[in-house]
Amino acid sequence: MAVLRAFGIEASLPAGFGGRIFVRPKVGGEEPYPVAHFATFWLPEEVGDFGGGAVTSMRPTDIFAVLFEYGPDALGKALFARQGMPGPLSVGDFRPTVLRRGLPAHVGTQWVFTEAGRPFTFYAVLGAQALAPQLVPSVNQLLATLRVQPPGGVPAGPGGGTAPWN
């Protein structure tokens, strides 16, 4: 089982999953925070934070998931009141209306929460609503392996990655 570990985020990838944990380079005065992408298909080198450039390549059996961290100013806001990772998710948690980019047959789910004192959103897309009963257990398997360290234990970022904002 491949293990991804960077920026205080760790995931033991279920079979068939690939992934990437990275921090985008700074743009202007904006402070970037870690983003973790997980997918059952080949992720292009440049993928938007929430799957732009990747979800269009999904087959019906594919899964794409994002763990996106927000800045500390989000802490304490009502939106991030939920404590801890979501899960286990059910088929009913995935809906077409949640998708960032509406694509035929796709369904998605999004959860906003605080884990280990860090504000996150978890967003997942399934390649086909009809296959949700088969795909949701894999999403839950991935969710169960996600670990987040408190902010103090997060190592410094690389000082600029290779992927630009989009």
Added chain:
Amino acid sequence: MVALVVGLVVVVLLLSLLVAGLLRSHADILRALHSLGAGVGDPALDPDAPAQAGAGPTPVTIGPPLPPERSAAGAPTVAGVTPTGEALALPVGSSGGLTLLAFLSSGCTSCAAFWQALSGGAPAGLPPGIGVLVVTKGPELEAPTEVAARAGRARVVMSSEAWSDYEVPGSPFFALVDGTTGRRTGEGVANHLPQLLELVRRAAAEGDTRPAASRRDRRPREGGPEREHSNDRALREAGILPGDPSLYPRSLDDLHGQGRPERQAG
């Protein structure tokens, strides 16, 4: 003359003593082996006779046990870190296309030409549709700055586990993985880029027996950065430049104009 003969006799005696000592030492070793139950070639036993429990010779293993036969078919996920500290895991075995894994080191002189060829992306002459992934050993054995200096635009993963998974004997070493079957279609050593390209071309041709339709197009479709650039281009062509007031509507009238249809209730 007499002195020479005496000298020769002394030398022969000394050599005889040495040979006798070696024979005795050999006999001691054989006796010790017999006492341990590891007799080899005991003339008292008929080698064709069926072995009796506890009486026959015991096979002797010299050195550490040999590793099991090398598995050159599997294509495990390549997981590690990039030279910039990101974590990256690529399931090359289920990528849907062909991936060339180039196992390179920053210090190996034979690798220099490959680093140079791959730093600009996929090298010219590589069959289209083949992804290239450079795999170095992990940061515990390779300096990320050295790797980053050579990587250029090449996609690089630093992973000692991948070297172990793919049983890489040394660098440079290459493996071509078919992401539709999850198997390696070819692997080997190449010392020059043309040699590598020929190996890849041959492996890809031999491995690709399925119709092209069953292969997955890994080229990114328009989305993400491409989509954004396309939108920017369309806006520029329409005369809408950054800062144009139409990009910052403050009301629905700004969006739809004054004559917009009334919003339907509900």
